[in-house]
Amino acid sequence: MDIGLEYRYENEVLIPTLLVQIELESKTKLLLQRRPSCAQGATHFQTPHLGTRSYRIEGMIPTIPVRSPLTLCTNNSSIRPTTTAMCTPTHRVPHVLTVAGSDSGAGAGIQADLKACAALGVYCSTVVTAVTAQNTVGVQGIHPVPETFVAAQLRSVLSDMQVDVVKTGMIPSIGMVKILCQSLQEFPVRALVVDPVMVSTSGDVLADSSIVSVLRKDLLPVADIVTPNLKEASILLGGVPLETVAHLRSAAKLIHDLGPRYVLVKGGDLPAPFDAVDIFFDGQEYHELLGPRVETRNTHGTGCTLASSIAAGLAKGLSMFEAVQVAKRFVESALHYSKNISIGRGVQGPFDHLLKLKQNTNSFSLRRGFDKSDLLLYAITDSRMNKKWGRSMVEAVKASIKGGATIIQLREKEVETGEFVELALACKEICHSKGVPLIINDRVDVALASNADGVHVGQSDMQARTVRALLGPDKIIGVSCKTEEQALQAWNDGADYIGCGGVFPTSTKENNRTIGLDGLKAVCLTSKLPVVAIGGISADNVPSVMEIGAANLRGIAVVSALFDHDCIFSETMKMYSAVTHCRSRTK
Ligand SMILES: Nc1ncnc2c1ncn2[C@@H]1O[C@H](COP(=O)(O)OP(=O)(O)O)[C@@H](O)[C@H]1O
Ligand SMILES: Cc1ncc(COP(=O)(O)O)c(N)n1
Numbered sequence: 330m331d332i333g334l335e336y337r338y339e340n341e342v343l344i345p346t347l348l349v350q351i352e353l354e355s356k357t358k359l360l361l362q363r364r365p366s367c368a369q370g371a372t373h374f375q376t377p378h379l380g381t382r383s384y385r386i387e388g389m390i391p392t393i394p395v396r397s398p399l400t401l402c403t404n405n406s407s408i409r410p411t412t413t414a415m416c417t418p419t420h421r422v423p424h425v426l427t428v429a430g431s432d433s434g435a436g437a438g439i440q441a442d443l444k445a446c447a448a449l450g451v452y453c454s455t456v457v458t459a460v461t462a463q464n465t466v467g468v469q470g471i472h473p474v475p476e477t478f479v480a481a482q483l484r485s486v487l488s489d490m491q492v493d494v495v496k497t498g499m500i501p502s503i504g505m506v507k508i509l510c511q512s513l514q515e516f517p518v519r520a521l522v523v524d525p526v527m528v529s530t531s532g533d534v535l536a537d538s539s540i541v542s543v544l545r546k547d548l549l550p551v552a553d554i555v556t557p558n559l560k561e562a563s564i565l566l567g568g569v570p571l572e573t574v575a576h577l578r579s580a581a582k583l584i585h586d587l588g589p590r591y592v593l594v595k596g597g598d599l600p601a602p603f604d605a606v607d608i609f610f611d612g613q614e615y616h617e618l619l620g621p622r623v624e625t626r627n628t629h630g631t632g633c634t635l636a637s638s639i640a641a642g643l644a645k646g647l648s649m650f651e652a653v654q655v656a657k658r659f660v661e662s663a664l665h666y667s668k669n670i671s672i673g674r675g676v677q678g679p680f681d682h683l684l685k686l687k688q689n690t691n692s693f694s695l696r697r698g699f700d701k702s703d704l705l706l707y708a709i710t711d712s713r714m715n716k717k718w719g720r721s722m723v724e725a726v727k728a729s730i731k732g733g734a735t736i737i738q739l740r741e742k743e744v745e746t747g748e749f750v751e752l753a754l755a756c757k758e759i760c761h762s763k764g765v766p767l768i769i770n771d772r773v774d775v776a777l778a779s780n781a782d783g784v785h786v787g788q789s790d791m792q793a794r795t796v797r798a799l800l801g802p803d804k805i806i807g808v809s810c811k812t813e814e815q816a817l818q819a820w821n822d823g824a825d826y827i828g829c830g831g832v833f834p835t836s837t838k839e840n841n842r843t844i845g846l847d848g849l850k851a852v853c854l855t856s857k858l859p860v861v862a863i864g865g866i867s868a869d870n871v872p873s874v875m876e877i878g879a880a881n882l883r884g885i886a887v888v889s890a891l892f893d894h895d896c897i898f899s900e901t902m903k904m905y906s907a908v909t910h911c912r913s914r915t916k
């Protein structure tokens with residue numbers, strides 16, 4: 330290949346990367362990689378190997394994968410310029426290489442990594458470091474693979490396949506750690522995720538203590554993230570007891586001092602009454618990743634799965650923190666989905682990684698998950714307006730979705746519970762037929778009974794953390810917030826979005842303090858969650874709202890602007906075009 334053009338997704342954007350192979354007189358082949366600074370015209374390479382020669386690529390560098398002629402020119406006769414090569418761009422698939430042990434029970438290790446990557450849409454290649462005989466009772470035997478053969482597997486994969494991220498699990502010998510570090514020097518990858526497997530969730534030792542020093546000295550300093558569980562963190566720190574969240578925080582800091590860019594200390598083994606809390610530390614800030622503890626025996630492989638899911642997220646171009654958050658939710662979802670399956674007779678069973686591949690029609694949000702773009706035009710129903718205009722709730726919901734509403738919130742304050750559930754079921758049917766999520770206002774019981782996609786709570790309603798524990802990780806939870814503190818609390822409680830307002834005075838909701846555009850902007854700039862603005866919003870003032878200059882303001886929530894009119898369809902259309910027009914301008 331003289332000139333190649335590869336395409337890689339980064340943050341959902343396709344980036345072309347030029348690969349140029351130059352053959353020197355000494356027959357050595359040089360492979361240069363470069364992101365063209367522009368989509369067309371020449372781009373230059375400096376080749377440090379040969380001093381300050383430069384090479385010019387001429388021709389149109391396509392920003393989407395198409396065939397295109399490019400010519401490599403050079404002003405130096407000693408390098409044979411290649412002929413014009415037709416570029417056959419390849420579409421890269423995000424790729425994780427797992428370097429780990431095989432688990433005969435297939436709940437953890439290599440098998441867990443393969444399943445997690447498959448579920449998350451990432452290709453996963455494998456280097457087997459050991460074969461273990463294990464099941465739901467524990468580990469009955471470990472057979473390390475000869476170190477030279479681990480080296481051979483590493484070379485086979487890294488020399489041929491474009492690996493984005495390497496994830497390590499069980500590495501049973503010091504020699505293997507050194508071989509891995511050498512391989513990564515010869516074949517650099519974008520990121521290294523180290524799950525320092527020494528003691529499994531089941532409590533079995535998977536690597537003896539002799540390996541600790543080489544992990545600390547050789548592997549951790551080159552790791553982008555290290556993900557010890559409680560026992561492993563304790564071993565890495567010389568055996569200090571770790572029993573509380575505060576202990577996890579100090580352990581994260583001390584492990585970060587050993588060299589990894591990020592640390593995630595996993596709290597799956599925290600004693601009750603702690604939730605499954607993990608501490609993420611980036612060298613400056615601590616983040617508590619909260620999640621309700623799923624009451625299940627099926628937790629075999631949670632650590633492996635978390636680490637390979639993080640690797641998958643990085644391979645897809647997510648930031649480290651985004652990858653960790655998505656991975657945490659994925660493990661939680663899988664545990665929740667699998668909590669009652671029964672495989673094996675031991676104390677710790679495997680869980681089902683492939684839940685997302687099973688089109689579970691009952692749970693829209695499980696299948697698709699929360700998408701913050703759902704917040705673009707948030708329609709909140711109002712029975713009084715339906716009565717005033719002589720229409721049913723079902724008719725109102727149908728018309729608003731037809732007009733462009735992207736999410737529906739059923740808000741009922743007077744209706745009986747049984748009738749509310751019936752109404753929710755009818756509206757859910759309409760919403761799901763159009764791929765629109767249905768949120769229930771305040772009433773968690775109604776949301777559970779109708780298996781709606783989520784709940785929106787106010788400050789005086791049930792706390793989001795409790796709602797999360799009741800609904801599980803796959804439902805959408807929104808919280809009304811007026812202040813920055815409330816927005817941070819919502820994030821800490823595991824909410825998915827916040828509704829912020831009232832932005833303008835409104836008659837729809839009694840004694841509702843107006844916070845204005847400044848109040849909205851202050852909350853948006855603090856919030857770690859996507860925001861939807863609410864309160865007195867109409868087609869006329871949409872631009873002033875959407876253009877406050879906050880990237881995480883994802884849309885507007887409206888009631889009377891849609892429902893206090895004779896024709897909901899046309900009013901919704903009007904709002905939809907107003908908000909999409911602003912959204913396109915502020916992107
Ligand atoms: N019962 C559980 N409910 C919810 N999350 C859990 C549970 N057990 C473990 N986790 C989560 O699974 C991930 C792996 O943690 P842990 O099981 O402690 O690691 P390891 O499997 O390496 O021992 C963490 O995000 C942890 O919070
Ligand atoms: C081969 C192998 N690798 C890793 C683990 C850790 O399992 P867990 O993620 O449950 O701690 C395991 N049990 N077996």
Ligand SMILES: [Mg+2]
Nearest residue numbers: 530630631632
């Ligand atoms: Mg575990």
